Amino acid sequence: MDSGIECTLSKFANDTELCGVVDTPEGRDAIQRDLDRLERLGREWIESSPEEKDLGVLVDEKLSMSRQCALAVQKANRVLGCIKRSVTSRSREVILPLYSGLMRPHLEYCVQLWSPQ
Numbered sequence: 661m662d663s664g665i666e667c668t669l670s671k672f673a674n675d676t677e678l679c680g681v682v683d684t685p686e687g688r689d690a691i692q693r694d695l696d697r698l699e700r701l702g703r704e705w706i707e708s709s710p711e712e713k714d715l716g717v718l719v720d721e722k723l724s725m726s727r728q729c730a731l732a733v734q735k736a737n738r739v740l741g742c743i744k745r746s747v748t749s750r751s752r753e754v755i756l757p758l759y760s761g762l763m764r765p766h767l768e769y770c771v772q773l774w775s776p777q
Contacts, residue, residue, distance in 0.1 A: 664697055666690045677714070717770045728770075736766040 667680030
C-alpha cells in the first residue's frame with residue numbers, strides 16, 4: 661500500500677489516513693496523486709465528506725471546529741442537567757467535584773487543538 665506514496669500515510673486499526681501540506685499547488689497535486697493511487701487499491705470509491713471525525717474531534721472541510729465545540733457544550737449541559745436533577749445539595753463541597761469530574765472533561769477535550777497557544 662505504501663509504495664509510490666509521496667505524502668504521509670498513517671495506519672490505525674481499521675483506518676488509514678493520508679496527510680500532507682496543501683499550501684502550494686504542488687502539495688495539492690501530490691495528495692491528489694496519492695489519492696488516485698490509493699483509489700485503485702480498493703473496490704470502494706473514496707467520497708468527499710463535509711466533515712470528518714478523527715480521534716474524537718469533528719472537523720469540517722474548512723478546518724473549523726465550531727460544530728465540535730457546540731456538541732461538547734451540548735454534552736456538558738446534559739451532564740450538568742443530570743447533576744442538577746440527581747443531587748439535592750448545592751454546597752460547593754458537593755458540586756465542585758461533580759463538575760470537575762463529570763462535566764469539565766467534555767469541555768476540555770482537545771482544547772489544545774481548538775485554540776493552540
